[in-house]
Amino acid sequence: MKALNLIPVGDPADETFTLNLGPQHPATHGVLRVKLVMDGEYITSAQPVIGYIHRMHEKMGENRTWAQYLPNTSRVDYLSAMTYTHAFVGVVERALKIEVPQRAEYIRVITSELNRIASHLVGWGAWVMDLGGFTPILYAFDDREKILDLLEGICGSRLTFCYYRFGGLCNDVDEAFVSGTKAFVPYMRERMKMYKRLVTDNIILRKRLEGIGPVSAEMCRRYGACGPVLRGSGVAYDVRKAEPYSVYKDFDFDIPHYPQGDSMARYLVRMDEIEQSLRIIEQAIAKLPDGPTMGKAPRIVKLPVGDFCYATECARGRLLVRVTSDGKENPYRVRLRTPCFTNLSLFEEASKGMLLADAIAFMGSLDLVIPDIDR
Amino acid sequence: MKTFWEVLLGLKSLFTGLSITIREFFKPTITTHYPRQTETIPARFRGHIQLTQNPDGGASLCIACKSCERACPSACIIVEGVKKTDGPGKTVSEFRLDFGTCSLCGLCIEACPVKPVKAIEFTKRYNLASTTNDYADMDLVQRYKDLQAKKS
Numbered sequence: 107m108k109a110l111n112l113i114p115v116g117d118p119a120d121e122t123f124t125l126n127l128g129p130q131h132p133a134t135h136g137v138l139r140v141k142l143v144m145d146g147e148y149i150t151s152a153q154p155v156i157g158y159i160h161r162m163h164e165k166m167g168e169n170r171t172w173a174q175y176l177p178n179t180s181r182v183d184y185l186s187a188m189t190y191t192h193a194f195v196g197v198v199e200r201a202l203k204i205e206v207p208q209r210a211e212y213i214r215v216i217t218s219e220l221n222r223i224a225s226h227l228v229g230w231g232a233w234v235m236d237l238g239g240f241t242p243i244l245y246a247f248d249d250r251e252k253i254l255d256l257l258e259g260i261c262g263s264r265l266t267f268c269y270y271r272f273g274g275l276c277n278d279v280d281e282a283f284v285s286g287t288k289a290f291v292p293y294m295r296e297r298m299k300m301y302k303r304l305v306t307d308n309i310i311l312r313k314r315l316e317g318i319g320p321v322s323a324e325m326c327r328r329y330g331a332c333g334p335v336l337r338g339s340g341v342a343y344d345v346r347k348a349e350p351y352s353v354y355k356d357f358d359f360d361i362p363h364y365p366q367g368d369s370m371a372r373y374l375v376r377m378d379e380i381e382q383s384l385r386i387i388e389q390a391i392a393k394l395p396d397g398p399t400m401g402k403a404p405r406i407v408k409l410p411v412g413d414f415c416y417a418t419e420c421a422r423g424r425l426l427v428r429v430t431s432d433g434k435e436n437p438y439r440v441r442l443r444t445p446c447f448t449n450l451s452l453f454e455e456a457s458k459g460m461l462l463a464d465a466i467a468f469m470g471s472l473d474l475v476i477p478d479i480d481r
Numbered sequence: 482m483k484t485f486w487e488v489l490l491g492l493k494s495l496f497t498g499l500s501i502t503i504r505e506f507f508k509p510t511i512t513t514h515y516p517r518q519t520e521t522i523p524a525r526f527r528g529h530i531q532l533t534q535n536p537d538g539g540a541s542l543c544i545a546c547k548s549c550e551r552a553c554p555s556a557c558i559i560v561e562g563v564k565k566t567d568g569p570g571k572t573v574s575e576f577r578l579d580f581g582t583c584s585l586c587g588l589c590i591e592a593c594p595v596k597p598v599k600a601i602e603f604t605k606r607y608n609l610a611s612t613t614n615d616y617a618d619m620d621l622v623q624r625y626k627d628l629q630a631k632k633s
């Protein structure tokens with residue numbers, strides 16, 4: 107019987123060979139495996155193999171109550187936990203028509219944007235480290251530490267926040283958070299200037315990223331890529347503008363987008379997004395209304411029969427939570443449409459014919475979080 | 482000509498990078514030299530849970546209603562109660578926490594109906610790493626008694 111050979115293993119006739127990138131490779135930032143068929147230094151085919159960190163987050167939703175699923179939401183993409191929780195509480199609030207107090211919505215925006223900055227800083231630092239620059243990740247973690255300290259002060263956790271509740275927040279922010287965030291914005295602006303001089307304008311980085319991994323808007327559309335990958339291809343699509351959720355329509359901010367479609371464009375989108383997030387935080391802190399932080403939510407949450415969805419813009423793109431309820435205490439189905447999965451799927455096509463070292467740079471530009479792919 | 486510009490740009494990048502590095506070098510260190518130095522733990526820090534000390538002394542505030550047990554997503558709390566000998570209601574006789582599966586979410590504390598002080602609270606213990614597994618199985622009633630004895 108002929109062995110089933112779904113994955114090409116290389117062919118001695120044309121001197122190609124198979125190379126496994128991962129699942130324990132530092133450049134894949136987790137347990138992602140990419141099966142490469144190489145022709146010398148050039149990639150002829152790159153097939154991502156996923157499932158190494160599959161934790162059944164979707165299935166877990168079916169055997170616990172709505173509220174008990176909250177801790178899970180911060181563990182899917184652990185770097186932007188706030189936006190994931192936001193999507194899940196959003197879908198329940200939409201289904202039950204729970205009114206969320208203004209103050210809670212403003213704090214949600216502030217914490218989500220702080221979380222987005224922290225997430226971009228990690229992505230940026232780790233990416234530059236993949237490219238061979240070690241120092242920036244230390245600076246990035248220093249700044250991220252400041253954000254995590256602020257968030258830890260209000261919710262007690264540094265990574266898996268679990269801060270939002272159906273109808274509001276688990277506790278109000280204090281004066282230390284408000285003044286700390288106010289001080290953080292100008293501090294971070296200064297740091298961004300330094301990052302621009304140190305890394306963005308650096309000739310080595312530019313040479314490694316410019317023209318690498320071109321992704322057209324058409325390719326993004328075919329694979330459903332989103333977030334900075336899509337915006338790096340010149341499409342100004344952002345859920346915060348396209349279908350404004352929470353109180354995002356109260357704020358004045360731009361959607362950074364670059365038409366080049368290469369890794370440098372995706373890099374610049376992320377750097378500009380940090381600035382835009384700072385702008386949003388500044389406005390939200392200035393306008394932060396007084397009042398309660400918890401609306402009227404039922405003690406036992408039970409959704410009406412039906413299908414509900416809610417989309418948020420997390421640091422890596424559009425996250426859609428779709429839940430189906432059969433009126434019981436547990437969800438019938440929780441579906442997470444996560445951005446990293448779709449962003450990774452274009453890797454195979456876009457990396458064809460690339461040098462291996464460039465493929466690493468390209469993979470960094472997708473800013474993958476592996477549990478987000480497998481969930 | 483192109484090479485010349487590239488060399489010039491490369492030199493500029495190099496010197497900008499070096500100047501930033503040198504400036505950072507003379508800034509105070511930002512790392513904490515654990516364990517010789519420690520950080521102050523914020524008031525809302527989520528450590529493992531414990532039974533809150535009764536401000537009036539005596540038995541724990543817990544009425545063994547099992548709300549926390551039901552609310553816990555990881556099913557890591559076991560509460561058992563016995564009838565109070567003096568008066569109505571129940572008091573807690575067993576409160577076990579399997580810290581190994583706790584997700585530190587705080588849903589148990591929010592579910593607790595005891596007012597005005599909740600019967601359970603987060604501790605500020607963070608250095609719980611261990612090479613064995615038995616640290617995870619916590620007897621919180623015993624812990625409550627130990628802490629009470631230490632206080633008095």
Ligand code: SF4
Pocket residue numbers: 530552553554555556557558582583584585586587588589590
């Ligand atoms: S913090 Fe969460 S996981 Fe831990 S015991 Fe309480 S409810 Fe359970």
Ligand code: SF4
Pocket residue numbers: 542543544545546547548549550560573592593594595600601
């Ligand atoms: S700790 Fe609170 S919720 Fe848990 S059994 Fe005791 S009284 Fe009930």
